[in-house]
Amino acid sequence: MLLNENMFTEQLLVSVTKVYRKKVSGLVAHAGLMLNFEQGEQLVLHTNPERNTHLSTIEEFSDGERLVIKECFSATQEVVERIQSRLFTDLKYSVFNNCEHLVNEVLTGLPTSEQLKTSLTVSLVGTAVVACKAANRNATTLIIAALVFGGLGLYLEKQNQLSS
Secondary structure, three states, X not given: OOOOOOXXXXXXXXXXXEEEEEOOOXXXXXXXXXXXXXXOOEXXXXXXXXXXXXXXXXXXXXXXXXXXXXXXXXXXXXXXXHHXXXXXXXXXXXXXXXXXXXXXXXXXXXXXXXXXXXXXXXXXXXXXXXXXXXXXXXXXXXXXXXXXXXXXXXXXXXXXXXXX
């Protein structure tokens, strides 16, 4: 198979760009992969709870929010194959299969989410500190600490993703 042969109605995919926008909920940043074709056309590969993995126009993806453009990558054969695989696989959206997982899987082969990792790490460290320092180490206190620190981690990583 030739690179990108007949992939998107005979258009040649030349590069992909990681993009983010603020999510309507405001809690997280929404990630997508802008597909840049040789004739200047652009589509965004992303996933969400309503439609799972799909292609959208830039306007549909941005949903009225400012797009933050991150790294640009060549459309290698591996990237093209991963895009095709994800478009034709019925994976349901979830916390552990979210938009960042999709973008990173296409780019690197590894489905990871920085927002999820940071949230869980800060939650774990913060809860451990509370557990070591708190005179009252009951379950309710630790659950509240985990939620507060997890939210803080999520906020910090979202700010990082949405910075230009």
